[in-house]
């Protein structure tokens with residue numbers, strides 16, 4: 001059993017001091033995992049307490065640092081009795097970093113926890129549809145992510161470090177690798193940090209670093225996000241990054257006032273896009289576009305969507321929230337027409353290019369808000385309707401229009417079981433029922449859960 005790390009260590013020191021100053025220590029049994037990746041237990045007075053980085057079945061000594069009327073938050077200081085599910089977390093930053101929540105739980109148990117959470121979110125909404133056994137999306141439990149964002153941190157010694165956020169987003173953790181990233185991605189982190197420290201005196205402009213990879217193509221895109229338009233030693237930075245094989249695209253992204261609104265991108269090396277493969281298809285990715293973050297797992301996800309949709313010759317397919325058009329293109333072989341709807345302009349341009357790159361003629365991509373588009377097109381015949389919204393799920397108006405539109409099968413792809421369950425409740429009250437709910441693990445070691453559900457109109 002691993003010793004529980006001292007929460008006072010590392011760059012989170014100050015915030016931990018604040019927590020500990022409450023000195024309100026209690027012995028707590030962790031009953032289960034809650035949404036968001038915290039363990040859940042009860043205080044002596046019956047209130048629920050949330051504790052991060054613990055394992056269901058642990059008994060821990062925890063320091064309560066925030067109390068509300070009905071619940072509290074605590075930080076675990078010591079594991080008194082470890083859960084049988086507990087394992088050593090392989091990453092040295094695990095207990096400080098907010099990137100993963102479950103590295104100290106064996107993978108089979110992570111899967112079971114996620115499956116139970118899907119069930120629980122449905123029960124909370126009184127939805128009775130069965131949940132299938134969760135499937136892993138690939139056999140890679142680490143090194144699977146194809147993108148990451150770090151923040152630069154300038155120390156008092158004028159050296160720069162790269163950091164991730166702590167679990168509650170309020171403190172930064174200095175890292176020199178991430179175990180969900182490839183070795184090459186970790187090498188980029190270290191190279192750029194060391195280059196800046198050796199060669200650049202005024203480092204104040206460096207704000208964030210984003211790395212994106214095509215895992216199947218080897219293409220890499222690096223975005224250096226600065227708070228001003230001047231990029232010191234631009235040529236040197238480019239030369240340093242180009243020494244790494246696979247670098248296809250380097251951007252300087254200017255974020256005035258360190259805000260992610262109104263970004264201005266400047267391509268400083270190579271191609272404006274990189275490429276990634278899903279199955280037989282090739283997709284282009286721009287810095288602005290969403291792309292599924294687990295390149296190996298996404299093939300399993302899309303195969304599941306394809307099998308569930310069972311597109312027949314002549315089908316009309318609508319793919320709402322289509323991103324770079326990847327699901328629609330993946331399902332397009334037998335369809336008469338696929339219409340993909342996406343609100344981000346650049347993603348729509350990528351989707352059109354992706355159809356062209358894959359020599360696909362039956363897909364159209366429209367830049368529009370999904371809700372508005374479906375409202376205007378609610379009279380058209382749709383054989384297969386795909387919806388893959390962001391975590392917030394669907395609006396009531398869109399659900400209402402879907403229920404009143406003429407579709408045969410709807411596939412709801414969700415990355416948030418809580419909003420999925422909320423939406424399903426509304427679908428059911430409008431006569432659209434889930435036939436099947438299949439969770440799939442796209443994000444090992446983290447609390448994120450993906451699922452694919454088939455919905456049909458009740459007769």
Ligand SMILES: C[S@@+](CC[C@H](N)C(=O)[O-])C[C@H]1O[C@@H](n2cnc3c(N)ncnc32)[C@H](O)[C@@H]1O
Nearest residue numbers: 290292321322323342343344369370388389390
């Ligand atoms: C979870 S991603 C799915 C993308 C795509 N289906 C895929 O598998 O890569 C959700 C997408 O919805 C887009 N989006 C968000 N709000 C939207 C809206 N109101 N109308 C259309 N698209 C929207 C986002 O830009 C993003 O590309």
